[in-house]
Each structure stands twice: as C-alpha cells, then as structure tokens.
Amino acid sequence: MTAAVTPKGERRRYALVSAAAELLREGGFDAVRHRAVARRAGLPLASTTYYFSSLDDLLESAVEHVGAVEAAQLRARVDELPRRRRGAEATADVLVDLLVGDPAEEPISEHLISRYERYIACARQPALRSIQRRLLQQRVDAAVEAVARSGRDVRVDMLTAMVCAVDGAVVSALVGDGDGPREIARATLVDVIDVLAPTDERSLRV
Numbered sequence: 001m002t003a004a005v006t007p008k009g010e011r012r013r014y015a016l017v018s019a020a021a022e023l024l025r026e027g028g029f030d031a032v033r034h035r036a037v038a039r040r041a042g043l044p045l046a047s048t049t050y051y052f053s054s055l056d057d058l059l060e061s062a063v064e065h066v067g068a069v070e071a072a073q074l075r076a077r078v079d080e081l082p083r084r085r086r087g088a089e090a091t092a093d094v095l096v097d098l099l100v101g102d103p104a105e106e107p108i109s110e111h112l113i114s115r116y117e118r119y120i121a122c123a124r125q126p127a128l129r130s131i132q133r134r135l136l137q138q139r140v141d142a143a144v145e146a147v148a149r150s151g152r153d154v155r156v157d158m159l160t161a162m163v164c165a166v167d168g169a170v171v172s173a174l175v176g177d178g179d180g181p182r183e184i185a186r187a188t189l190v191d192v193i194d195v196l197a198p199t200d201e202r203s204l205r206v
Contacts, residue, residue: 013051015041020062021069025114029121032059060127063118067135070115074098074142078149085151085199092189094146099139099166100185109174112181116171139163147197158196165192 019040023031034048034055041047052058077098086094101111122129140160148154166185173184 009051012041012043012047015043016048016051016058017061017065020058021065024059024062024066024118026110028114028117029059032062034058056125056127059125060131063128063131066114066118067131067138070135071138074138078142078145081146081149083149083151088190088193091147091150091152091193091197092186094150095143095162095166095189095193096182096186098142098146099163100170100182109181112170112174116167116174119167136163151200152193152197153200154197162189162192162196165189 016037020032020037023036023040032055035045037058038045038048048058052061081094118128119132122132140156140163143159143163144154144156147159165188169184169188170181173179173181176184178184179187
C-alpha cells in the first residue's frame with residue numbers, strides 16, 4: 001500500500017482537492033497554484049506534487065469536486081420540492097433557484113462566474129469536457145424533475161434547450177449593466193415555460 005492510499009494519504013489528498021476547489025470557485029483557474037493550494041490546505045508544498053502528477057491533474061480533481069458538490073445541492077433542492085401544480089411564474093421561480101442559485105447562500109455573481117469559467121475552460125482543456133457534460137446533464141435532470149413536480153409535461157429535449165437558454169441569459173446578465181442574472185433568467189423562463197413545458201393535463205385530472 002502506498003502512502004497516497006492510506007487513510008492519512010486519502011485525508012491529505014481530499015484536503016488538497018477541497019482547497020483547490022475553494023480557490024477555483026473564489027478566483028477561477030488562475031487562482032489554483034501549487035503553493036496556494038498547499039497553503040489553503042495547511043500542508044507542505046511538496047504534498048501537491050506527491051499526490052498529483054501535475055497541476056492539470058489537480059485542476060481536474062478540483063473541477064470534479066465542485067461538480068459533485070453542485071450536483072448534491074441540486075439533488076437536495078429537488079428532493080425538498082413539494083409536488084403541486086404551478087403556474088408559469090411559480091415554476092420559473094423554482095427553476096431559477098435550481099439553475100441560477102439562491103442569492104442568500106453566497107455572492108451569486110462569484111458562484112456563476114466560476115461555473116461559466118469552467119464551461120469556457122473546456123474548450124482549451126479537453127480533459128474537463130466529460131466532467132462538464134455530466135454537470136450539464138445533472139442540471140437538466142434536476143430541471144426535468146422540478147418541472148414534473150410542478151404538474152407540467154416533460155420533454156427532455158425541450159428542457160435541455162431551456163437550461164441552455166437560462167445559461168445564455170445568465171452569461172448576458174453577467175456582462176451587462178442592467179438586471180441581474182436571476183432577473184434575466186426568470187424573465188426568460190416566464191416567456192418560454194408554457195411552450196417548452198406546458199401544463200400536463202393528466203395532472204389536472206388527478
């Protein structure tokens with residue numbers, strides 16, 4: 001058994017990944033450096049090269065970690081969502097909380113900037129693409145479940161398009177000087193929700 005897979009080694013590796021993930025969310029990819037990660041984790045600088053073959057290896061693990069955390073948060077929110085028929089505005093509110101985030105949890109702009117930086121990074125770092133595709137699928141799955149719990153018809157292709165529309169709206173809001181990401185995303189959803197996820201007539205007869 002090597003030191004990297006002992007309980008102590010696993011704890012140290014996890015501490016480094018967690019530290020890298022925090023730095024990634026706070027400052028983007030440029031913030032994730034061996035020295036900064038070791039300092040944040042409270043470990044010797046040499047530990048970053050001992051447990052990871054390269055900085056890219058550490059970054060991939062950090063992106064995977066952030067994705068896992070976000071997926072768990074999505075799942076928890078969906079599981080807590082009561083089943084009831086919702087109108088367009090109420091459904092939009094639910095989806096904004098899921099897809100954009102709750103502003104009470106953290107500065108929402110930082111959360112979103114980090115998310116879309118990771119999307120853009122996939123274009124330059126192919127190893128990250130599969131991770132981000134999984135995260136996108138998890139967001140679509142959460143939207144599908146939320147829409148179903150709101151008494152609306154589910155078509156995965158339509159809801160995939162809806163999630164992508166929200167992403168585009170959020171990016172536009174991040175670089176604009178008008179309404180914020182939540183407001184723009186909500187307006188986008190209210191306009192399209194009845195077309196992309198109409199009320200499920202079967203639910204009205206239950």
